[in-house]
Amino acid sequence: MSQHSHEDRVRLKAYEIWLNEGKPEGREQRHWEMARETIGYEDARRSTLEPSFGDAGAQQQQESPRPAKAAPAKAAAAKTEAGKKVA
Secondary structure, rough: OHHHHHHHHHHHHHHHHHOOOOOOOOOHHHHHHHHHHHHHHHHHHHHHHOOOOOOOHHEEEHOOOOOHHHHHHHHHHHHHHHHHHHH
């Protein structure tokens, strides 16, 4: 995300805070700081929630097959076979 769009987001958030507080005068600096903190928190949260594809281990894990999904189907088939023999 570019610096320009970050500044735009902070400006918009400060404006929203100003509106929500009833458009008070003389609180511009406080609203701006609150907006910067909020946008910083949102960016930090987003960066921790997004997967990092630059990590070779994470990429390898995504590319590897997942045998755990196949195992329950085999177990269910074995139970069905066992049930047929007993019945």
